[in-house]
Amino acid sequence: MNENSSLWSDAWRRLLANKAAVVSGALLLLLIALAILAPWIAPHSYSYQNLELGAQAPFGSFFLGTDTLGRDLFSRILYGARVSLLVGFVATGVALVIGVSWGIVAGYFGGRIDSLMMRIVDVLYGLPFIIFIILLMVIFGRNIWLLFGAIGAVEWLTMARIVRGQVLTIKNQEYVLAAQAMGVSNLQMFRKHIFPNILGPIAVYATLTIPQVMLLEAFLSFLGLGIQPPMSSWGTLIRYGVESMEEYSWLLIYPGLTFTITLFALNFFGDGLRDALDPKISSD
Amino acid sequence: MLQVILKRIAIAVPVLLIVASLTFFLVRMAPGGPFDADKVVPPQVMKNLNAVYNLDAPLLVQYKDYMLNLVQGDFGPSFRYPGRSVTEMISTGLPVTLELAFYAILVAMIVGICAGVIAAVKRNTVFDYIPMSIAMLGICMPTFLLGPLLVLIFGIQLEVLPVSGWGSLAGDKILPSITLGAAYAAYIARLSRGGMLETLNQDYIRTARAKGLPEHKVIIRHALQGGLVPVVSFLGPAIAGLIGGSFVVETIFQIPGLGRFYVEAAFNRDYTMILGTTIFFSSLIIFFNLISDIVVLLMNPRARSEA
Numbered sequence: 001m002n003e004n005s006s007l008w009s010d011a012w013r014r015l016l017a018n019k020a021a022v023v024s025g026a027l028l029l030l031l032i033a034l035a036i037l038a039p040w041i042a043p044h045s046y047s048y049q050n051l052e053l054g055a056q057a058p059f060g061s062f063f064l065g066t067d068t069l070g071r072d073l074f075s076r077i078l079y080g081a082r083v084s085l086l087v088g089f090v091a092t093g094v095a096l097v098i099g100v101s102w103g104i105v106a107g108y109f110g111g112r113i114d115s116l117m118m119r120i121v122d123v124l125y126g127l128p129f130i131i132f133i134i135l136l137m138v139i140f141g142r143n144i145w146l147l148f149g150a151i152g153a154v155e156w157l158t159m160a161r162i163v164r165g166q167v168l169t170i171k172n173q174e175y176v177l178a179a180q181a182m183g184v185s186n187l188q189m190f191r192k193h194i195f196p197n198i199l200g201p202i203a204v205y206a207t208l209t210i211p212q213v214m215l216l217e218a219f220l221s222f223l224g225l226g227i228q229p230p231m232s233s234w235g236t237l238i239r240y241g242v243e244s245m246e247e248y249s250w251l252l253i254y255p256g257l258t259f260t261i262t263l264f265a266l267n268f269f270g271d272g273l274r275d276a277l278d279p280k281i282s283s284d
Numbered sequence: 285m286l287q288v289i290l291k292r293i294a295i296a297v298p299v300l301l302i303v304a305s306l307t308f309f310l311v312r313m314a315p316g317g318p319f320d321a322d323k324v325v326p327p328q329v330m331k332n333l334n335a336v337y338n339l340d341a342p343l344l345v346q347y348k349d350y351m352l353n354l355v356q357g358d359f360g361p362s363f364r365y366p367g368r369s370v371t372e373m374i375s376t377g378l379p380v381t382l383e384l385a386f387y388a389i390l391v392a393m394i395v396g397i398c399a400g401v402i403a404a405v406k407r408n409t410v411f412d413y414i415p416m417s418i419a420m421l422g423i424c425m426p427t428f429l430l431g432p433l434l435v436l437i438f439g440i441q442l443e444v445l446p447v448s449g450w451g452s453l454a455g456d457k458i459l460p461s462i463t464l465g466a467a468y469a470a471y472i473a474r475l476s477r478g479g480m481l482e483t484l485n486q487d488y489i490r491t492a493r494a495k496g497l498p499e500h501k502v503i504i505r506h507a508l509q510g511g512l513v514p515v516v517s518f519l520g521p522a523i524a525g526l527i528g529g530s531f532v533v534e535t536i537f538q539i540p541g542l543g544r545f546y547v548e549a550a551f552n553r554d555y556t557m558i559l560g561t562t563i564f565f566s567s568l569i570i571f572f573n574l575i576s577d578i579v580v581l582l583m584n585p586r587a588r589s590e591a
Contacts, residue, residue, distance in 0.1 A: 131562050138550045139310055224551070239428075245440075252429075267424060
């Protein structure tokens with residue numbers, strides 16, 4: 001346990017030394033806090049329409065302006081953050097649960113089970129998932145929980161491959177073989193030896209999956225196939241922004257900027273985490 | 285070698301069959317019939333409609349008929365546009381989408397490879413940092429944001445390029461191609477930089493330099509072939525992404541391609557059109573994955589002997 005904690009504290013030190021990752025991490029924490037606190041800190045209601053006001057460039061307490069229905073853009077971006085981040089975390093969670101258990105089972109038991117399970121992953125990899133998600137949204141209605149599930153169900157494949165690879169390596173280490181010889185049960189083995197050792201790669205890949213998932217959600221919402229009104233995500237805000245960008249360009253620019261910066265921060269933080277947890281695999 | 289290729293093809297066929305069957309049953313599972321959204325029709329008309337579209341047969345018979353027609357390249361009639369067949373719509377939309385994808389890949393390859401190779405050769409200089417930062421931006425900036433921004437800048441503010449259309453106004457193909465290609469240019473830049481860095485460390489490059497070959501020849505004659513393998517293996521999966529991107533780009537720029545037809549079909553619940561295009565896109569993606577796998581095998585002697 002001691003050695004374990006020193007691995008994590010080493011990684012933590014390396015992460016803190018990486019300025020881009022620290023700034024990104026701080027930015028993400030701030031964003032998450034803002035999203036959670038949105039109902040208390042939003043300066044205006046996100047849904048209150050003020051048709052007399054209409055679309056106004058930033059002024060006074062509407063410091064990002066208002067949309068064509070007179071709704072405060074800043075408040076709408078805050079509430080959009082709730083939906084977008086929720087999709088990011090929940091769908092990544094779904095992908096994690098499926099991918100990690102699939103990978104552990106395949107890697108740990110090996111043999112025929114492994115080749116069958118990995119063959120299934122190979123086949124699924126070849127499928128055009130974007131099209132399938134659209135298909136599912138069309139057939140089963142545009143339901144937010146279905147969206148989480150569908151996106152998560154797509155993103156678990158890479159996770160399964162990574163975890164399986166890790167488990168295969170760990171399985172053949174001497175201390176695991178020793179534990180096996182001593183008759184440690186499968187469950188104990190997972191908990192004590194395998195799981196702590198694959199936590200790093202899982203954390204890294206999960207961080208890098210979140211932006212992909214958010215991008216996918218925004219893509220669907222942009223096409224009008226994702227989040228439906230009255231709820232709005234950053235994807236739907238960008239969609240409205242595009243519709244009215246000729247006269248009211250701020251409606252496109254501010255949500256777009258927020259979204260891009262968030263993706264940027266998530267990617268930098270994920271890269272930093274990867275470098276910190278495993279200096280060996282850091283990409284050049 | 286031939287064996288490996290045949291094995292890949294042998295996997296592709298059942299995958300296609302699974303895709304087609306899965307899509308067929310999913311679409312048939314959809315709540316309500318294809319004509320429900322329209323105004324109420326008398327039961328007799330409904331019955332005739334169902335008969336015309338072969339919806340009154342048992343599900344398995346419908347499945348058998350659909351698959352048999354599919355093998356002959358017949359995707360059936362469109363539910364939404366009477367008198368038009370899905371095959372017809374695919375064949376009008378496909379050339380447009382392919383042209384767009386071709387230009388986008390062209391933009392992506394030229395910009396991406398140049399930037400990546402220069403960044404690798406001039407490692408840790410401004411020529412490395414600036415293109416790679418732009419590449420990161422290119423990866424993080426989604427197509428559906430980049431497109432409208434380009435339209436806003438070049439189409440509306442500067443008024444130098446048309447904001448929509450395909451082939452009707454001079455220069456209207458420029459913005460869509462750049463929009464679709466940008467993210468891939470960024471990926472390709474990163475991949476070719478990584479591949480080149482690895483290759484430039486190999487012994488045979490040192491040998492070439494030791495022989496006194498000028499640096500540009502070392503790079504062009506020796507390093508590129510190995511350094512670009514990651515780029516080629518990326519192209520197969522990239523096609524899948526390009527199709528997704530074409531949904532967005534064709535919608536933004538109002539291009540009458542297959543991607544826009546698909547999104548429209550999804551909105552209109554044109555089930556046969558959705559069914560047909562899904563199967564068609566899937567085969568396209570599986571086909572291009574196969575091609576890029578084979579090209580990678582041909583380019584990399586080590587993978588060839590391992591396989």
